[in-house]
Amino acid sequence: MISVGIDISKEKITVCALEQGSKIIWKPFDVYLNKSKVEELLEKLEKVKEEIKITMEATGKYHLPILYELKDRGYFVSVINPLKMKQFCRALNFRKAKNDKIDAKQIAEYGLMYWKELEEYKVDEENYRVLKELNRSYQHYMDLRIDQMNYIDQTIHQTFPCIKKLIPHNSGDFSKDKLLDFLEKWWHKDLVLEKTEEEFIEEYKRWAKEKRYHPNANKAKTIYKLAKDSISTQPSHNSKIETNIREGINLIK
Incomplete structure (x- = not known):
């Protein structure tokens, strides 16, 4: 099983992938939110043959573009309340330092730890x-x-x-x-x-x-x-x- 953590910024996302035992599959890397770069990420995800669950924090509207792209491709995506994520990181004493790459890894760690409990995000219908x-x-x-x-x-x-x-x-x-x-x-x-x-x-x-x-x-x-x-x-x-x-x-x- 592969846990992909995505940290959301206004103009880019930072992605990290871990497998069981917190082994790093993809070191954290940035993806700018334009079609070509997002398409490269989707192609990278398609090459993974194991089960993938993607975790990200809710960030108002900034997470919606990548969320909808991933859901359109049929990926399992869980959107976590930022407060819950913050509490998780504090409990593990992670946040001694903070940057996008560290955050992406912590989000992937969350996905591994709560793999079975993760709730899949359901995309609302267009009218809604x-x-x-x-x-x-x-x-x-x-x-x-x-x-x-x-x-x-x-x-x-x-x-x-x-x-x-x-x-x-x-x-x-x-x-x-x-x-x-x-x-x-x-x-x-x-x-x-x-x-x-x-x-x-x-x-x-x-x-x-x-x-x-x-x-x-x-x-x-x-x-x-x-x-x-x-x-x-x-x-x-x-x-x-x-x-x-x-x-x-x-x-x-």
Whole structure:
């Protein structure tokens, strides 16, 4: 039986092969991740007549190209949690030094020691792989959106304190957000107070109709009162603050 250990890097892999008794069959060598070099490795594997099991660590996405190539050729490949591998090496007191070649040999040692317990990696069907990638993208963009929303909320606390209590964010429908729409026009309380209460009420009602919100005069009165009573800590004449808020809103939308 031949245990092949593969250490994964961003642009290359390091391969080592051991047989029973930890006898080295292939000294650790590097394979750069391009078609010609990977093909040379596959040809080298095909020449081995004994049973082969290949072990590698999970490394986010870097291990996927060589993993899929090996699985396409029908090889037994086991993908190990890096923490489990680290614990294995510590138990054997291996990691006094560390480099790719040492790591590849240690991974091959792991394959020998747990030969019978190794679990073969099952490649997901294409649709499932696409769904997983889309889910990762969704989570990524949702995290960005939440961070940006929090940033906007912190900023408007300095320009229009407590406005969020009167006009909350829409939680369910991402296509419209009343607070963000409101802030695009009145990002600072002073912009409300530039007009008389009656003038602001009429302007608010026109804005609400245009944006397809309820043109509530009482809501406008409450907003005007809040603007008069609140204390801002950022000036309304600073174009940098205004640009910061407007660009932040554009990013969210």
